[in-house]
Structure formats: structure tokens, C-alpha cells
Amino acid sequence: MVTMTLTQAKDFSLERGRAAPASLSEAGDQQSSAAWNDTSVAYPAAGLALHQLFERQAARTPAQMALVFEQQRLSYSELNRRANRLAHHLQQLGAGADTPIGLFVERSLEMVVGMLGILKAGAAYLPIDASFPPERIVFMLEDAGVRLLLTQTSLVSSLPAKAAPIVCLDSFGWGDAEIAPLCASAVEPGNLAYVIYTSGSTGRPKGVAIEHHNIVNYVLGVAERLQFRPGMHHATVSTIAADLGNTVIFPALATGGCLHVIARERTESQALLAEYFQREQIDVLKIVPSHLAALQSGQHPEQVMPKSHLILGGEASRLEWIEQLRRLAPQCKIYNHYGPTETTVGVLTYHVAAPLPATQSGTLPLGRPLPNSRIYLLDEQGRPVPVGVPGELCIGGRGVARGYLRRPELTAEKFVADPFSPDPEQRLYRSGDLARYLPDGNIEFCGRIDQQVKIHGNRVELGEIEAALRAQGGVREALVMAREDEPDVKQLVAYVVPKRMDQPLWEGNALHVLPDGSPVAHLNRNETDYIYNEIFVLQAYLRHGITIEDGDCIVDAGANIGLFTVFASRLARNLKVISFEPNPAAFACLKANAMVWGSSVKCLPLGLSSENKSAELTFFEGMSLLSGFYADAATEQDVVKNYVLNQSDESLNNETWTQEISELIDDKLKTKTVSTQLRTLSSIIADEGIDRIDLLKVNVEKSELDVLMGISPDDWPKIRQLVIEVDLDSNLGPILSLLELYGFEMLVEQDPLLSRTELCYVYAIRPSAEHRLLQQQSAEEHRRTLPAADAEILTPVTLRNHLKKRLPAYMMPAAFVLLEKLPLTANGKIDRQALPPWSGASRATPANDSVMPRTETERAIAAIWAEMLKLDSVGVDDDFFDLGGQSLMAMKLVSRIRDAFGVNLPLRNLFDHSTVAGLAEVVDGLVWLAQAPSHGTCDREEIDL
Template sequence: KNYKLSNEDVILQKTTYTFDVSVWELLWWSLVGAKVRMLPKGEEKDPEAIVNNIKKGNITVIHFVPSMLNAFMEYVIREEKYSDIKTLKKVFSSGEALEKEQSNTFNKKISKQNSTRLINLYGPTEATVDVTYYECKAEENEIIPIGKPIDNTRMYIVDKANGILPIGVAGELCISGVGLARGYINNEKLTGEKFVANSYEPLEKMYKTGDLARWLLNGNIQYLGRIDHQVKIRGYRIELGEIEACLKKHQYIKNAAVLYKEDKVGDKYLAAYIETDKSNFQTIDEKNRYTLPNNMSILHLNKNETDFMYKEIFVEQNYLKHNISIKDGDCIFDVGANIGMVTMFMNQLYKDIKVFSFEPIPDLFKLLEINATLYGNDTKVFNCGVSNENKEAVFTFYPKASIMSGKYADVKTEKETFSKTLYNHDQVDLEEKSNIDKYYSELVEERFEAKEVICQLKTLSEIIKETNVKQIDLLKIDVEKSELDVLNGIAEVDWSKIKQIVLEVHDSDNQLNKIMSLLNEHEFNVLIDNENELEDTNLYNIYAIAMSNEENGINSINECNIPKEIPIIEDSILTRDRLCDFLKINLPEYMVPSCFIQLEKMPLTSNGKIDRKNLPESTDNIVTGVEYAAPRNEIEEKLVKVWSEVLGIEKIGIDDDFFT
């Protein structure tokens, strides 16, 4: 009665090729007077074809499995086809569990535009398909219920003896009522097992679905999975569906599957697969993320270097000094992006900015690309350097001192600069210097292990042409002795598009004067800053503002801008400890899985259900809290081999914890 169809409704139905349930649906709809439009063969899995048919046939009702609903929603939202489905009044979903993210996306996007109602249905074929209904709310925070029984149908949740269970207790879902089938044709044994006497309605049968569910306080039923997912570990009988249902309550988990596994030595354990956004992964590409003081969790090469960049960029805010000004919506070119610290910094402070980030060294670019995905918003990344011509070049890459890598890198010079920077950073006086020279010397030698890589270079003007950029509000350049090459790659016609420049200059071969001359020639007001940590080095920071863009004049060194407050973001990383603590709120300890494996997307069967048989065996994204560290010598190799043989685990790192 709640969702009665009438002669005003038009239903979109896939073409029926065999005498199946769809035939009965067609007969029923004809009885209630609803019109039916048939989809041409092959179009039932094509979102564009479905949308076109909705528009053409003025469709009011459509029925999806959730996986197809996803594809339909993605197409409508991406292509903004809301007006093409404006006639759609009701969307029914059944056949598998409807996730809260799907419901929330539908209501925020499609319902908001067209007032379309989303109704979740449940029902096996043995009960003539759908027997419960639930209209999804605008914002769902828990597992989507399957709802309440339809008219002339009774639902029971029972224990193993078919005794009624109280509200909140999980048990087997059973169905009784006029829609129930009489049994399985030519299969009396299975009919006897599944269609049992109904003790509560003596003249009726009750169908045992094999599904795990529980009543909620508001009278709705919550589906929890299958009874046959019940396992026994260490003497405890465990419902895997209950663990999955609990995991799905977590705000960052979209879907979950729990498997019962056995390791190589015969020990049984629970493994939880969780579908989350990449921003919630603790480990990406087998690297643990490093958490900065503002709670951003990034990928990087080494801690000391990252801490140095954070202090320079986020704390001291060197790229916003001396009247350098950025506004919401500005365009920034981050040349020599490294792992993307400037890119992430700007995106944290300003809204709707466009950032173009350039990093030629492949190892650094991989990290930049991931960090930009996590915290870059509207950021485009380029695996190339910026120079005075389009070509390939050999770069020297220092993995342990990546900020000093470059086309013109010279180990001797880099070592001297790095040593002086260390002394300045630690404020070492002459008396102390002699005592720690050996320590610094060893540290410098370790840092400058080098390898050569071939990198692609492009001119800035070529990039401006390719990206169709009309204005660059800030051009940041940090390219280790290649800064003049970057500026020489700007065509005359493009200089007027650049409003502000901040660059680090290495004053070798009179580069500082050449750059000053070039900036003055193109009408920039310039300030040179040789900061404390750059004293006694040939490094300078240059701040340049185009005269056409300048209002108050460039600030002097002692009139730096007041640093902006860096927002502390929510720490959304799903660590093993956090997941365990979350589950222990509602589950006993023996039901908490031993390991958690993060996936961006669950493998699905052809009808859109989780394909448990194809869940990956690999533990690349296992949540342990410890980044893999390979053995470094013969003794460590032997120890790792022993533990691998004993535990039956192939990949064990030297920092792994036996107890996790």
C-alpha cells in the first residue's frame, strides 16, 4: 500500500527472453494499470541508455540492484543529467545490501534535484521476491535497514530452535504469509529443511532464509549477512556477518568482508577486508604514511628532510613573506615540487586554488602524485622539469637529500652547503665545531649517496600553452641551480601573465645578478633575503612582485607578513589499533579480526555482490602500523628466514611486531 503503482506510472523493464519472474511482474503491472516500457537487448547495463530511455519514455519507476544503481548515479552526476530523469518518482533497490554511501549520494544529488524517492527492498525468490521495504532518509549514518514487512507478510527472527529472539539479538530471518512459495519443485528434502511449520500461525509455513538479521527499536529489520558465515575459533562460535555489520558502522568504511582463514601452520584467524578511500589508508604502495604536526599524513623519503620542509613551508611560511599575497581561486605554479609540500600547504590555506606541480625525478614524482591526490584538491601534477628548452637531461638524485638533487648537482658543493646549513640550523659556535666535525662529516657522507636518472624538461611557455593558463598568481621555483634556465624558458609574451615569483637562487657563475637583471627588465620589484640558515652559503631567496600587481610595495626583511594559522585537520587514518578499539565497543575481543586489509574497491560478482573468492591474498595494504624494512645484513636475513618458516609468512620485516 505504501508504494502502490497506478495507471499514472511508467515502469522501465528489461526485455524478458525466458519465462522467469519478469513475466509475472509484467502480468501484475498490467493488472494495476501501470504502463511498461521495454529496454532493448543489451541496454540494461548501459547507464547512458537507461537515462535516454527514462527521458524518452517519461519513466516514473525503475528497479536496480545496488551495483547498477551505482553506475547509474555516477553517470547522472558526472554528466549532470538531472533534467533527463526529472520524471523519475521512485527508485527501488534490492538483490544485495544497499550501502549508506549509496543512499546518501542518491539523496544529496538526485533526490535534491528531482525529489525522487529511494526505497530499499528485501526478499528471496521463495517469497515471490520482495517482502520488506524501507524508504531511505536524507542522511543515513548506520547500516541501511531492509525495513518492515509488506502487507499480508510476517517476518520472524529466530534462534536455532525457531524460538523468537528479542529486539537487537541477531538470528535467522524467516518469512511467512500469502506470498510464500509451496516449496522446491521435485526436491522434497530441501523443501522440508527450508519450509517448516510456523508455530505462531498454525495454518502457515515459515521459510528459513539462511540470512542473519535483527530487529531495531523502531520496528525495522537490519540485515547482517548469511548464517552460513558462522565459524568457530578457539571454542567461540562467531557470526562473520555481525563483525561485517559492525565495521560498516565506521564513518570511513564503505564496505566490509570478514573471512575465516588458516595459516601455514594450521592456526585459524579472522581477516577483515575493508573498502575505504585512499585518504584513509595507513599504508600506500607498501609505505607507511608520515603524520605531520597538522595531522596531514603523507608519503615521503626521509623524516629529517620532511621535518625541515614542514618548518620552512608551514611554520615559517617562507613563500608568503615580504608581501607575497595569495587569494582563494588563485593559480600557483610549483616548480621543483619534490614530494609536494608547497602544493599541500597552499591547498590547506586557500579555497578553489589551481596548483600546477612539476617534479622531474620519477621517485619523487610518485610521492608527489599520491600526496596531491590526498591533499591537493584541484592540483595537476607533471612528471617533468621546467627549463629553457624541451629535451631530456640527466639528473643527479640523492635519495637521502632529495631537496639538493638536480640537473647541475655537484656532490662536493652540495656537501659544503649542507654542512654549513647544519651548523647554522643547530647554531654551532667555533668551539663546538671542532668537537662535532666528525659527526657532521659522517652524516654528510651518508646523505650524498647519488644515482643518475633521465628526466624530461619543458619550457614554462610550452606548459602555459598546453594548459591554457591565462595568469600565474605565484610562480614558485626551487630547482637547485636551474632557476635561470626556468626564467629563460619564459617567452616575452608570457611574462605579463606572471604576478609574483618566489625562488631560491644558487649564486654561482654570477646567477644572482643575471636573475636580478632579468626580473628588473620585466618590471618586477625585487627583494633578496639571505636567511639565518643560509648565511655563509651562496643561497638566496628572492621575492619578486610585478609592478602592475603591486599595491603597497614589497616589504623589507624586517617587515615580514604575520604567519597564517595552519588548520589542524582530522586524523582519518585507519590504523589497526583504531579499528580494534572501534570494534571492541560493540563486540567481544574474540570477535575482533587479527588483521585488516584495506581496499579501494571490493571485487564484485556479476550481480554486484562481494566476490569473496577473489578477495586478494596479498597483504600489501595490511594495517599493521609498521612499514616494511628489509634485513640489512646476514644475521638479520637469517633471523627473518627463521620467523618466516615458523609463522608461515613470506614477507617479514626487521621492525615487525610478533604480537601484531
Template sequence: PLEKLMPGAPLPLLLREQELSVVSLTPAALAATSSEGLPAVRTVISGGEALPADVVARWAPGRRLLNTYGPTEATVIATFGEVVADGSVPSIGKPLANVRVYVLDTYGQPVPVGVRGELHIGGVGVARGYAGRPSLTAERFVPDAFSGEEGARLYRTGDVVRWRTDGQLDFVGRIDAQVKVRGFRIELGEVENALRAAPSVKDAVVLAREDAPGDKRLVAYVVGESLDVSALRAHLKQHLPEYMVPAAFVPLEALPLTSNGKVDRKALPAPDASMLRASHAYEAPATPLEEKLAALWSEVLRVPTVGRTDNFFELGGHSLLATQLVARVRAALDVELPLRALFEAPTIAALAEKLQRASTGTRLPPLTRTRTEGPQQLSFAQQRLWFLDQLAPDDASYNLPVALRLLGHLDVEALRRAFEALVARHEALRTTFFEEEGQPFQRIHAPAAWALPVEDLSSLEESTREAETLRLATSEARRAFHLVHGPLLRTVLLRLAEETHVLVVTMHHIVSDGWSMGVLVKELATSYAAFSAGSEPSFAPLPVQYADFALWQRQWLQGETLESQLGYWKRQLAGAPAALELPTDRPRPAVQSRRGATLPVHFPSQLTDSLRSLAQREGATPFMLLLSAFQLLLSRYSGQDDISVGSPIAGRTHAEAESLIGFFVNTLVLRTQVQPQSTFRQLLAQVKATTLAAYEHQHVPFEKLVEVLQ
């Protein structure tokens, strides 16, 4: 009967009845089956998915436990190793005879011991390909550059592994299980392995969930006894950086399984509000003001409920979200809340008390749709880019390019319509610029059909195809825009294979910024999903457009208001050095070349954790702490004690601006006096005060500051 084959109570009975000595089961089946009272079972073979350490602890003692790994494309089993119950994450062993394995980086080169890479499998067991799917075959079965055998191929598994010093392989996770949360790329398998190593955890699965639009969080589903969320967090912080620690932990009696015994990730439930909060108990808001603040925090932080003792920064808040909260407090409560108030009173209870004592202060006028039809004024930032474009018309320095590799079936017409809808929705993307009587203006054009050029490279050899893709994408990114003729958004689609494309999108900075890129990607994805499903996307109407902001800025920042705002910066930057004299290996050029490079730097998780803890103890953000260290470093190298650093700020101080595509970003000059007799704590306190004051005077455009201060 079928129930005899199911894990749980009937399976041990079957093993005893048949006196089986060798069994092969998935880890999920082993986890759901008792290992007691099975003296005949001498060898256990695990395969099909990652083997948790607690399953090893139950099944390995007194018998042989083999952990196997291998995809169907490599004739099922490619590596195996015997594992013991030592508490560590079990390896997937070494390759079988006639199997070759390579751990390669994104450029197809071998990686050193301990470094993550994609597992490639070669040898006689590698399949010929996928029946009737030549493009997918070409993508996954690649030429073997290492064996020296003519015509040999490697199968790209899509699995992330790393070599151990003993020559065995550790399984980390799937490449397609890589997720990006708050800008960090995360291997879900690495988080799961760290969780499974916790003493009380029997098994765990981690997902990146987006249960509310734009609110992506890591959620851990944990099977174990007497689970302590605080202890789990502490355990993970010892082994992982802060950004890889899940926001919520959902305890389960058992992980849901599919019919073939693997974890059914789609059946995992969404976490409830209590799981998403900090580790302390929930305390309900006690007054109507606290209730209003809690609703605003919930909206900004995307947390279902907020208690009166919850800490804004512990719930995921940072200075950018704090700016959004200030905008909402202004609109809802008619109070101008200084940003520093949130740092001084980071809980609902403390902030409500501060608001009750707050004076109205200088309030920002509302951002509304007030402009008339016809040519519009430029914002201060746009005017600066217009001026620079007149000096160097063919300069591509202010291009904002992005190239996205799209895998799988692509509905090209749905993608074209998505861009068309995006441009129709955002006036900035159909704006051009012109000059009249010596003054620049912007002209907003009517919505029109959008063309998405497609360049077919699928007939080229693979190496030639990749090189040509890079050449075309680079050429497109460096091609200058014409501000008068437009358009200031360009798109091109490169077709590499039937199910492989590269989308190249380029915008001019005069109509966009980094925040806008997030708006663009989110709306584009929503529209594409709707059009490809045969429906229309539904967005809430935009309350204002970028030209409304430009007019608002011009009307507000003038007269006494401008002089008051400028007064702070005049005092703050009086006598600041004109340049930072860093010792360099060559003289500073008369004209900036703009040639440069990026060098990624990785800090150990223990260091980042200690930095975050120090910042929190001092009531500062990690940005303030790192800025302090950076300015101290510049002071030591330059021999100067007066250090000014330019830093970008989003500039979206009204809630109405958060959903717009446009050029809002501003530059703040953060000046610090580095005094040798001071402690680092005193330096951090100075930087914190300077940064908060700069946030409160962020409305003065950098362009106006340069003009006034020369």
C-alpha cells in the first residue's frame, strides 16, 4: 500500500519488515523518520537536497552515512562523501570516478580554496543536452576548457559551492537562490546552513518574501525544540553579516514537503506581525497621538504593527526612511519635525512626548500641482547640468546606464508596452530642454508610441556573442544625449539566444537619479507582468510631476527663506580649505580625465557587527560612524585638520515626490574639524551634529551654494 512508502511512522516498520540494510532517502524523508530500532540498516544514502547537520546527528552514529550530490544532467550522482556527526555542515564529498568537477567564477576561471563559485561537471556522465531546446542546451552545456579532450563539455549546475582544505566540496546554495535585499546580494543557502548549525535547530529554510510591494525581507522557517529567537539572532550574528540575519523567524513542527519528498517552498506561510518586530514584547500605543505615529511608522517601515516602545532603527529604519517619516508627520500632524528629533527620541512614546512640546518652526510649503501649461522653469540642479552640457555637448559623464541579463521566455511586445506606459506616466521621461532669451526651459511632450530596437546576436559564436554584447552595451552607455532634441531615455534589447536577452537602459541625469532607477524597475516589472498576462497595469495617479517640484523649489527658495537657509552654510563653510592636498604619485591634472575604477573592499562580519553596535551605542547611524573614520583617515594622509566631504542625499523631503522619476538628488558638504587631542567618540559626536544640521538645511541646492560661496 502507498502509505507504507511514506515517511513517518510506517517507514521504520517497512524497513524492519524487509530487513533492509541499505536505504537511500531524501534528507526531508530522513528528518521525518525515526532512526531508532533499525539494527539491520548499516548504510544510509542521502541525496536530492542539502543534508542538515541534525539529520546527520540522528542517522550517522553506528552506521555509514553517505551524502550524495548530482543533477540529472550529469546522470544523477556526481560527488559523494561519508559524513560523521561532528556538528558541522556536511560536505558533498569528492567526484566519483570518471567525473570531473570545477568551481569557476563568473568569467569561467577556477577559484581558490574557500571562495564561492559555480560548480561545473565534466566527464562521461554529462548528458548530450535538452531534447528540442538548443538554446538552453547551449547556455547550460559549455565547452570544457580544462580537460584537453576535443569536443568535451561541462554542465553548468547553477549550484554555488566552495573547496575545503581537505579537497572536499561544501554546498552553499543555488545561484537562482541568490536574492538582493536592501541592496545586498545574499545566498539563501548560506543563511540556511548557518541556521542549521544552531544547537536547537533541526532544519531550516530561508526565503526572501515581498508580502507588501517594495518590502522585501528575509524570513526563516525553523524546525526545532524550544526555539529562542534572540538566541538564534545572536548565533547568526556570530557567523553572518548583519544584512543576512532574517527579519522574522517562523517556528514550524515540520517543513512542508512536495510529493517527491522535497521542501515545498510555496507552501511556507507568510509571517505575522508579531514575528516581524524586535525581540521585546509588544506594547500598544497609549494615546491618539501615539496611534497616529504608529500608523505612520508602519507605513514607512512596512511593518504591520508598531508598539510604543519599538525602536525606529531596530525595526530597519535609517536616515533615508527617517526623512520619509518627517514628510508624513508634516502632512498628517501639521508639525515640522526636525530629523534630529527622531535620533534623540527613536521610540513612539518618546517621540510623541517630544512632539507635544515641539514648536511649529519653519514649515515646508506643500508640494502640489500648481504649474500652468507650456514651457517650464528648470530646477536648480537641472540648470547646472544644462550649463555643463553647453560647455561640453558630447560629454556622457551624466549618463545613467544599466544592463540587465534576462533569462527565460521574454514577451518583447509586453516589454515595449511597459516602457511606453512608463514614459506616459512620468513627464520627466518625455521632457527636452531649450533656450529662449538666454534662459533655459523644459518642454514636456505628449505621450507617444515607444520603439524598442532589438539587435539579434544569436547567430554569433558564444565567445564572439559575449564580446559583442559587452561592446554594444558599453557603446550605448557612452553615447551622448542631445538635451534639445531628446529623447533622454534610450532602450535597446540584445537577443543572445531564444531565452537569453540583455536589456540596455540609459537615462540622462537631468531627468533621473539613483532613486528614480528603483521607481523605474518596480513600475516596469509591474507593467510587464500585467501586459504579458493580457491585462492593464493599475497604478495610483501621480499627485505631482517633476516640473511641479522645479516650480515649488523656485518659488520657495527665494528672499528671506533662501537667505536664512544660505546663512547656515555661509557660517558652516566659512574659511574652509579650497582643496584637499592628498599625497599622490602624480600631479593633479589641470582638466579632470574622469578615468577611474572601482575596488570592492570586504570587511569581516565581526568588524561590521562591532561597528553597528558602536554606532547604536552612540546614537549615530553607520554612515555617520564611517564618515568619521573616513575624515580622520583623510586628515592623517593630508596633514590637514579641516576636512570637507561631499555626500549625496535623496532630496525627496515630500511624500508626493517618493514615486516620481526625476532629478531630486542633492549634495551636502559635511565639514569636520579634526582635533588631535579629541577622542574618536568626540569626533563622532561632532560629525553626528554636523550631519543632522546639514539634513535640516538640505534644501539649498549644491549649485546655489557653489554660486554664492564661489
């Protein structure tokens, strides 16, 4: 992004060696500008409403195909009839002039029927993308004053509880009979046609109000300029929540074209889109350049090119890429299209012809104005600039919108009186774009004069992202930039100054955010979820009278990654915790989590035993919970298999299914041996000066008795409570005898998560006036409510999760950079140019060693990631999006995976399983199902290990 003042913009042209041509005088420039703005066209249909353009076409070609979505098709008469029936119903519900009606639908036939039905009812449609986060949906509905909402049955649960009354289009009774004539809606050219929300620099999105005469002028002008003909097949691949789709939808339906609404899954997959384009012979495609480039990353890029018209818009297109497109499809006409939402879809077009023009920016020109649009390039004093000199691009004419919905102050700022028109009612829209005239009258984009950017065709106000970041409780300051540290790779980077300066988890890439919002270092997602369920949800270590109170001393033997420390530290204050974990990988996580969540935690890389010695620890790389000094892979496989079968449908528990599970578990239980030190608990008690232990938690995989035998008789009275996980077949008898000897009340209970195994809990309490063992019956009565997680603990993952609830996916930063303070200039202003660059290659090494890929699938996926993200290596717990991946790069990744494995991987799977390990499980499952259809309907994605 180029950001500069208009004064700097004048220097910009001189620095590039392209001053205004000496042969043109200033008067000559003004005459040329006037000629280039001579765009007046009197269209006979200019006084019609938008839907009336469609109705005229439906009357001319009633039987012609108008609308296609996958296997569903509607003729012009069928589409018109459905829209009439819906409009009649909406009028009965109170729809009328200038009334915004929400349109919250997936891509479908209903999407277009809903748009037309709302317009025919005399109202205005407010499109809402189904992928928007709930907070944004609520804001748009409330800000626009929506009193009625059209949606689909599958989306009702996504709507806020207090949403406006809804009409489900997919269950609406369309009927077969013609309905009575509509109530007179008396739509005037100045009535609202639709409202589209764009990003807001103050952190608050703003609704652009488009009137019928605005969009009608655009439809008539662009259809004439691009020479749309009846019978052409137009494809719309963009969200209706932006006005990109309007380049296609209404021009197609007003000119006798067939509109193809492309399913979202196809818009994200080259293979699926190419198949559709070849089958349906698509003539016209409007698309964002970066979207098209992502779709062309597979083996046959020419197959996603339309036959006749390619319309590019939303961002700049580099000339060398355009040359590639022309070679792919020589017969296809290529157009560049430009226009802010505030001036109704588009105001400039450029038809690519040979040879390509030479521009300073190396990108396609924006072109010349459409009919009844005027362009002025102005300096800071509002005067036209000479040809070749950049100025702010200001737009006049019939496309200029009414303004911002319910934002008069912002409307007055951006929509100003037009000094070049004799009509005092005419206004100019100040776009904030810098542009310059080329000698032939075409206009070249030069940058911005503010912090607005375009990311993959979407308009983004950086201030909105910054405001959302500052709303996170742990953020003191935030600044966002669109960086292009690599050629043609524009990414949003967020720079964050935290309220709490020490952030031990920030640089760790093996992170997991627990369901309660606590970020933790971890080794394996499914294993972490299991431990969380045991400790936080079931609160298994608090049953039968076991307590954790402020000031307690806790000894955690076999702490693993330290989730019990996190839990206890959330539950009580001023704890003293001593945690033991001999597994090096798990210990690294334990130490990081203790630094973040505990106030006084000592972590020791030791095991506890009956004597001080060294021993060999068997570590299962994929299942650290089963690591131990007596670990045996065959026995542990049975434990894990029973856990999986506990979760699965009993109808699947047959011999074939069990064999598949065993093979999957074998892969997880690859062993590694490490040498570690063992100490007795009494020696630790002496070293640390411990005078009491309020809770001794023991989870050491068959070494429980060894731990207890390392406690001297003098130290047993210091222990008030114990919870021990033990195998019924091993040391239960001796353990109970020992506890009885030292005066404890005891209770043995089966582990509810492992009901088909011999694992159980032993609860023991030394009886006193305040504490006694309880024969608890209910699984609920012991559970305590935890305070909210500390918002000042920041990680890129928690910030990403925070923003997901507030911003669309295209506004998500690719990277988060932690700073002690924002850099300032000499006069105290923020120095954006001094902000450090970011790239995936420069990410910090995590606190614990990354687990390297273990299977062929993981290795293949990691290699693809490393190549795409330009990294030396990728671990199985690395997150694609935390490493700098974004949605369009994800589309390329899906294409690469299809080529490598021969499976069609839906893009949503990458968002749901964004680590190498998680995605590898999905890919293995797809391959497995493709090769073994007789396995039934089970889904490998649902198997948790």
C-alpha cells in the first residue's frame, strides 16, 4: 500500500521520471479532462426501478433460463413469479419504501429470489454474509434498524436471540398458482435499493445507502460498455455482502443472460470450479485478481477462465500476470473495473488490448468513466491536477450514493458539494485514492492518502481492526499495517503492546486455547482436550470432599503439561505448587504454563520414586500421558483403544472397525527412550523445607506405589489429602494398605473416561473436624465455578480468537508482533515506517521443541506448508494461520493437497483442523474412505485420540 499526502503525490510523479508532458498546457489539461468526462447518456429506462429492469426482460424472454444453482434452475417467468410471491408476503408484513430488510443466506437460488422479492416489495435489501461473526451481524441488524430478516432454516441458529422476525426462504410456500397483483409499492428512483456495510476507520462499520437510480444507471452503463448479450452465461463467485456481485447479478438479469450462482465450495476449489465452467460453458466472470490467481495454482489454470469476458476488480492487477492470462485464454476479453461502494459498484473500466500500457505502478490502468460518471483528480486545495500528476480521485455523476446510513457527519465529510456542476444538489465523493491521468485519458491508481487498504478485493479500514484489538483486555496499544514484504504478497500485520509485558507463551507455536479461554503450551490437541475434560469439566480431582483453598501447598507428581496447575491457580490464590515431570517435551510445556498461570510454582524435571536414582523413561511421541518407567506399548494400546471405543457408536464396534482403530493407535504409540533422574518425595520435602502438603496428586503410569514408598514415616503426617490414579490390577491393594496405615479415609472410583479399562481414582483424606471423606453420589455437586481466564495473557492464538468474534475473516491479520512500545517520530507521532517487517521465516522458536512429522501424510503436508510459507521446517502442532497463512493461500494449499493425495479437501476442513497433525488426520480419513467404501458411514475426523 502507498500512503502519502497530495503534496508528496506530486513529488511521486517527478521521482518516477514522469512529470506532466510539456506539450500540454494547464488549460489543455483541463480541456482534456472535460472531454474525458463527457459521458452523458440519456437512457430511456433510466427512470425505472432496479427490479423493473428485470421485469422487462422477463416479459421479453419468459421461457429463457435465468438462474442456476448447481442442479436447480429457474426460467425468467419462474424467477419472476417467485419474487412476486415473496414480495406480496413481505408487503403484508410491513415492507415498504426505504425499509431495510436483512438478507442472511448462503449462496443459492433463494439468494437472488430474496433480493428481487425485497426490491419488488418496495424495500431495500441489506446483504449479510453467512460467515460473518455474530457480533458483526448483531451490529449490522441494529445499526440499520432491520425489522424483518430473510434467511434459511440451516442458518436460524446462527442468528442472535433478539433478531428481527424471520422468513425462511427454503421453507417458504412458493405454490404453483399465479398470485394477485402486488400492492402498489410506488418505488421512486430516489428510494433505497440496498445497503452495503463497509469497514469503518473508527472501528464501527458503516452502511452505504444506494438508491434505485444509482444502480439502474450502473447496470445500463456497464451492460453497454461490456456489450453483454442475451443468452450469455454469467458466473457470480463473490459474496453479496460486498458489491462485487452486483457487477454480474443485475446486468445479467437485465440483458437476458443466465446467472449462475456458484456454490461456495466451488469458489474455493480449482477442480470443482473448472468442472463447472467446462460443463456450463461460462461466458462472463467477475472476480478479484488474487482470488483468480489462487484458483489457478493447480495443474490446469486455463480451465477456470471464462469463454468471453473476464472482469477483474477490487484490487490492482500486475501487467505481467495479465500477459499470462492472455496466453491462457487468447479469445477472452479482459476488463479492469474500478469503483468504491459509495459510487455504486463501478465507475471506471479499462479494456485490455495489445500492447499493454506502460504504467509507473506496473499495474493495469483503472480506465475511463462509465456513462454518466465523472472523475476529477484534485490537489489539497480542490483544484484539478495536470495530466501525469497524482491527485485525490473524486467521483461525481449518477452513481454517487445517498450517503452513509444514519451517519450524517460522516456523509458530510466524504460526500461534498460538486464545484464542477451547475446543479447545486450534485455532490462529489472523495474516494481517498490517489490516481493520475495518463496522456490517453485513462486513469492509473497510485496509492492512498489514508490508512484504508484493499486485501484480496475487500476494503479494509485498519482503524477498525485496531479498535477491535484494543477491546481485548490485555492490549494496551495496537497498530495494523498492510505489508508487502514479499512481491505480490500483501498481508495484514498487527503490532501489539500488551498491558502485561512478560508473555511467556507468545513465541510458542505449539499452543492450544482451552474451551474456557486459557491459552496453554501443549503437545497434542486430542490429548490436551482429554486432560481438560478430566480436570476442568469433570473436576475429577475435587470429588468426595477433596478441596483446594487459598494458600494451599500442592505436590503434583506426573504433572504432564501442567493443566492441573493451571486449574488450581485459577481456583485459588497464593498457592505453593511443586510439579514433577520427567518427560522432557512435556516438562517444557509444564514450565511455560507454570510461568504464565502460577504465582509460586516450582517445576522439577524429575520423577518420584522409592529411592534416588536414574532410570530410563519410555516416551510415546503421540501420547505423552502414557509415558512412564513401566510403560508397555501393547498394554497401552488396549487402554487407548477402549477409550476410543467408549466414544464411538456401538454399531461400529465390529472386528473390521476394531482393526482399523488398532492400526491408527499403533501409529500414535511410537516410542522414544530418555534417561531421567528419580528422587524420593521426602528428599524433596527436606530440600524445599515443606512443612505441609494439602494435596498430593499422583498420576505416574504404574509408578504410584514407588512414589508413596518414597515418603518417610515422619513426612506422612504432613499430607492432608491424596488423589491417585491407579490400575486395579497392579498396586491398588498395597496402596490402600499404606494409606490405611497412616490414618486416611479412602474411596476407590472407576475413571469415568476409561470405563472399559482397569484405571481408577483413589481419594484419600486425613479426617479432621474440618475435612472428612464424602460418599458423593452426584457427578455435579462437587464442581466449582472458575473465575474468568486472565485476559492479560496474550498469544497470537487468543488474539485471533478474539478477532474472529468481531471481524470478517478477510480482516484477520496474518501475523501478530509483540512490541514493548510503538515507535515514534521526533515530533511524537507513531512512525509506521519504523515498524519491523514480519515473515513466516522470521518467527521465533517455540519454548518447547516442535514435534517433527511422524507419518508419510504429515511429512507431505509439512513439506507443502514449508514451501508455501517459505519456512525451513514445520512441526506437527504448527498452525497454518499462525505461521502467516491466509484464506487465498489456503485455497492454493487445498489444490496442492488434491494433487498430492487425489482427494477433494473442503477448504473449511483447513480452518477447523489448522495444524499439520489435525489436517493429516482429515486427509488420511478421506483417503481411507475413498479406498474402503465398505467401512460404512463412519468419519475418521470424528475419531479422537
